Amino acid sequence: MKVLLADDHPLLRHGLRALLEQVGGAEVVGEASDGEEAVAMALSLNPDVVVMDLVMPGVGGLEATRRLIDQRPDLGVLVLTMSEDDASVFAALRAGARGYVLKGTAGEDFLAAVTAVARGEAVYGPAVARRIRRFLTTGPGTGPFPELTQREREILDLLANGKTNAEIAKALYLSLKTVKNHLTSVFAKLQVADRAQAVVRARQAGLGT
Numbered sequence: 406m407k408v409l410l411a412d413d414h415p416l417l418r419h420g421l422r423a424l425l426e427q428v429g430g431a432e433v434v435g436e437a438s439d440g441e442e443a444v445a446m447a448l449s450l451n452p453d454v455v456v457m458d459l460v461m462p463g464v465g466g467l468e469a470t471r472r473l474i475d476q477r478p479d480l481g482v483l484v485l486t487m488s489e490d491d492a493s494v495f496a497a498l499r500a501g502a503r504g505y506v507l508k509g510t511a512g513e514d515f516l517a518a519v520t521a522v523a524r525g526e527a528v529y530g531p532a533v534a535r536r537i538r539r540f541l542t543t544g545p546g547t548g549p550f551p552e553l554t555q556r557e558r559e560i561l562d563l564l565a566n567g568k569t570n571a572e573i574a575k576a577l578y579l580s581l582k583t584v585k586n587h588l589t590s591v592f593a594k595l596q597v598a599d600r601a602q603a604v605v606r607a608r609q610a611g612l613g614t
Contacts, residue, residue, distance in 0.1 A: 406431040406523050409452040411443035411469065412485070413461045417508075421456065421485075421515075429516040440464030444472045447480065453523040457502070459486040459493060467500050474501030481522035485515070492559045492576050494533055504528040549610035552594045558612075560587050565604050565613025 408431050410418045418436045425431040434450045437443035441464045447455050455473065459466035470482050483504040484497045497505055504522045506515060507530055514530070521528040529537060550558060556577075563573045574584045588600065597603045607613055 406454070406520065407434045407450070407452040408432065408519060409435045409437065409443065409447050409450060409455045411437040411440070411455060411461070411466065412458040413438045414458075424512050424516065425519065428512065429519065431519065438462075440466060440469030440472075443469045447473055448476060452480075454481045454483055454519050456483050456485050456519065459484060459488055459497065467496055470497065470500040470502050481525070483518055483522045483528075485510075488576070489533060492563060494537070505533045506530045507533070549607075549612065550595065553591060557587055557591050557594070560584060561591055561603065561607050562612045564588070564591075564600060565607035567613075 406429075408425055410421055410433060412418050412421075415438075422433045422436070425433055434452050435446045437446050439461045443455065443457065443461075443466075444464070457466045457470055461469075466484065466486070470484070473480055473482060478501075481504070482500075482502045483506065484502045485506055485508060486493065487508050488494075489507055494505055503525075504518050504527060506518050506528070510518070510530055518528045518530075550561070553561065559577060560573055563576060568576065570581055570584050570588070573579070574581045577584075579587075588603075592599070592603055595603055595606055597606060604613070
């Protein structure tokens with residue numbers, strides 16, 4: 406099993422390489438520190454799995470995943486990230502990632518995820534799987550706050566996760582002004598005075614968890 410690591414933290418890559426090679430019996434064929442490098446190395450080294458961080462300098466993991474899947478639809482991309490908010494999860498899935506696990510995942514679970522993705526399976530950690538189930542069972546326009554649009558619900562979920570406006574804008578690839586406009590609409594629809602009240606309402610409804 407050939408694996409390419411894409412993460413901008415050398416120490417993390419070193420640890421993952423040791424885990425994959427010494428415990429998992431895999432071959433780490435390369436290490437990339439940004440998305441541009443990850444795309445070039447994946448296309449030249451032909452790995453079975455690319456372990457992809459979402460937040461990297463320059464071209465991020467989402468755009469790198471899109472580019473790779475456009476050219477290699479059969480390639481297994483496993484997202485390994487700190488972000489577990491709905492927006493990041495579904496953006497990664499839309500980009501073509503086959504798996505999504507968090508950086509706090511146990512070593513044996515990470516190895517199992519890499520192996521599953523290499524076999525062509527889709528794999529997600531328990532926290533991510535719960536979010537996917539919640540989305541599939543509620544969907545846009547139903548469940549909590551049906552008066553909100555899908556985008557407004559995404560923004561409210563990130564707000565309930567403690568994200569600032571700037572962090573929300575970055576996560577959803579929106580301008581800061583657009584985020585503020587959406588939040589104004591959310592506050593009006595929920596009939597709350599400020600973001601603190603909105604967070605309380607959102608968490609009571611199960612968002613931000």
